[in-house]
Amino acid sequence: MPPQGNPRAQAGASLDFAASPPVLWATFAEVTKWPRWCKVVESAQWTAGTEWTLGAQLELAMDLPFPVRHWRGTAVITEIQPAASVEWETGYPLEVIVIRSCQFKPSELGALLTLREAYYGNAVWLYRLGRFPGQMSKAFEAALQSLKVYLEVGA
Numbered sequence: 626m627p628p629q630g631n632p633r634a635q636a637g638a639s640l641d642f643a644a645s646p647p648v649l650w651a652t653f654a655e656v657t658k659w660p661r662w663c664k665v666v667e668s669a670q671w672t673a674g675t676e677w678t679l680g681a682q683l684e685l686a687m688d689l690p691f692p693v694r695h696w697r698g699t700a701v702i703t704e705i706q707p708a709a710s711v712e713w714e715t716g717y718p719l720e721v722i723v724i725r726s727c728q729f730k731p732s733e734l735g736a737l738l739t740l741r742e743a744y745y746g747n748a749v750w751l752y753r754l755g756r757f758p759g760q761m762s763k764a765f766e767a768a769l770q771s772l773k774v775y776l777e778v779g780a
Contacts, residue, residue: 628722632743634753636761639739640769644776646729646736650708652776653727653738656683662775663768665689677705683713690760692751693717700725719748738772740765 642649654677656669667686674681679702686697696717703724704712712726721744728739742761744752752758 628724628745630745632724632745633749634744634758635741636744636758636765637739637741638762638765638769639737640766640773641732641734642736642738642773642776644735646731647708649736649738649776650729653729653772654707662771664771665764665768672699674702677707677711678702679705685715689717690757690764691755692719692757717744717752719746719751721746721748721752738769740769 644652656671656676659666659669665687667688669683669685672682672684676683681702683700683702684697685700686695688694689696698715698717700713700715702711702713704710704726708729710726710728712724715723715725717723724743724745726739726741726743728737728741730737730739742758742765744758
């Protein structure tokens with residue numbers, strides 16, 4: 626069950642794509658290809674459940690900013706509307722709970738993709754002290770730019 630109350634910190638970024646939400650979703654949904662366009666993701670694979678369904682488990686290996694650094698863990702899908710939105714929950718070090726959401730909204734260009742992370746837990750102050758949310762926002766911006774190139778060029 627997702628944490629209750631307001632998050633202690635947040636990170637996020639948005640970018641407009643010249644593709645419809647279903648086309649953008651189809652590219653995004655190929656989790657094994659995430660390392661091609663998101664430099665913090667080392668690997669991603671489904672380990673339990675049917676991919677992109679409630680309760681499905683996605684194992685991630687990522688190289689994140691301090692205080693997380695090299696991290697391997699499992700994300701559990703908590704909400705899903707394919708081609709519209711997905712949300713998952715995972716835990717980072719120091720008992721920090723993270724809720725990641727991805728929104729795919731129609732726009733004049735095609736689709737606006739918004740990535741957000743909300744951080745819950747008593748140790749989030751250390752994440753803020755290390756400027757983790759700001760660094761994650763920058764990582765999201767870079768990932769979205771790379772996804773745009775990947776989608777357009779098919780790298």
